Amino acid sequence: MKRILIIDDEQQIRAGVTAKVEQCGDEALVVCGEASHGAEALEWLETNFADICLTDIRMPVMDGLTMIPLLTQKYPWMQCIIISSYDDFQYAQRAIQLGVTDYILKPIERDALRQSLDNASLQIDQRRKDRAYHLMTKRIQQSQALVSRWKDLIVTRQFNKYPLLVTDTLSTMEEWCEGELYLLDALSCTWIQMVAAEVKLDQPGLRTIRDSELGFDSVVLPHDRTRFYYRLCAVLRLERGILDLLDTAQNGSVPENTKVVSSVKQYIDEHYAEKINLEELADLIPMSKSYLTVLFKQSTGLTIWNYLVEVRMSHAKLMLLDQQLKIYQIANRVGYENSEHFSKLFKEYFGVTPKGYRRMVELNVE
Structure with a gap:
């Protein structure tokens, strides 16, 4: 939602501009206040928030050209559009x-106003998006644990855990804002897009959030309510995003990432006799340890350790056919230094001890 402040010394003009904004039919644009000159506008902005100002040039007390530099300095997030009856190039x-967004002449045509407001809104969105991206790239390395939690939750489809995750993410992003709370919505959008890319899902739709969806029924946004308002926007954005991603995952759109899983299997198949460290394995992919663990389980139905045991036991079973090999030698060859531990695992896996298996196939060894 973009809030518009109208500044003109004629009340009839202000009412006409307000009516034309409403006629534009864009629910994302709302007139939140008005002033009769620049000084009154600056006073209004001391206690209230706005995104766009539509201002006349010639007004008593303080004209538009005097006000705009003061407004831009104190409220750099705002975009200004000049409306004037003076068709003067100067x-x-x-x-x-x-640095105004546009300059339009009175009498104002609705289409011209709509175009100017659209341009201003796009510039605001792009500026906030760029700022959000900058903040995220600057801080993301410190938040890898949070990123991993999002990826793990989506891949494992843990619907019941998303509320706490949204709350933790909001707290993190609020710290990133450093007081620029209007950036929370842009940060939420950027975060959702980043997570979608990480789990290789299509980007969810990120439509404009209406105040009616937030239960916020006032067009005026006092400064002491901006934190509440933009936190509401961010929570709704994050909740929609994660539920969209979970829904996509639930419908089977998550690629199984067979290349990654095949690489892990191949490595284990070739190095099963060695000590395998999960962190080193994750570094080889490369991928976070927690995400690799979840992805492998999601794809195969087995944990990485279960798969390692399966490979080792399969090789051990074949080696037991060789009468020349002792049990402890077979244990060593499949990666176990302790033959008793190996025998215990073998029995858990096949329901019989290594010696018992040999007796079953009538290959008894002294």
């Missing part, structure tokens, strides 16, 4: 120097 030129 005014337009000065407005461009001040």
Whole structure:
């Protein structure tokens, strides 16, 4: 939702502009306040939040060209659009120097106003997106544990655990904002997109959040309510995002990532006789240990250790056919230094001890 402040010394003009904004039919744009000159607008902004200002140039007390630099300095997140009845190139030129989004003439045409507001909204979104991306890339290395929790939850489809995860993510992002709370929505969008890429899912839709969806029924947003408001936006955005990703995963759209699983299996098949460290195995992929564990289990139905035992036991079973090999030698060859531990695992796996297996196939060894 983008909030618009209208500044003009004629009340009738302000009412007309408000009506035209409403006629645009965009629920994401709402007029939140009005002022009769620049000084009154700055006073209003001391206690209230706005994203866009539509301002006249010539007004008493403080004109638009005087106000805009003061507004931009104190409220850099805002975009300004000048509306004026003076078709004067010098005014337009000065407005461009001040960095206004657009310069439109009275009487205002609805289509021209709609285009200007759309441009301003897009610029705001892009600026906040860029800022959010910068903050995330700067801090993401410190939050790898949180990223892993998102990936693990989605891959294992743990629907019941997402509320706590959303709360923890919100707290982390609020620290990143450093007071720029209006960035929370952009950060939430960027976070969802990043997680979707990590788990190789299609990007979920990130449509504009309406105040009605938040239960926020006031067009005016006082500064002391901005934290509450933007936290609500972020929670809804994160919840929608994670539920969309969970739903996609539930419907079988998560690739099984056979290349990764095959690589792990191949490594174990070739090195089963060695000591295998899960962290080193994850580094070879490369992938986080927790995510690799979840992905392997999701794909095979086995933990990595279960698969390792399965490979070792299969090789041990074949080796037991060789009468020349002692039990302890076979244990060593499949990666176990302790032959008693090996025998215990073998019995758990096949229901019979190594010696018992040999007797079954009538290959008794002294």
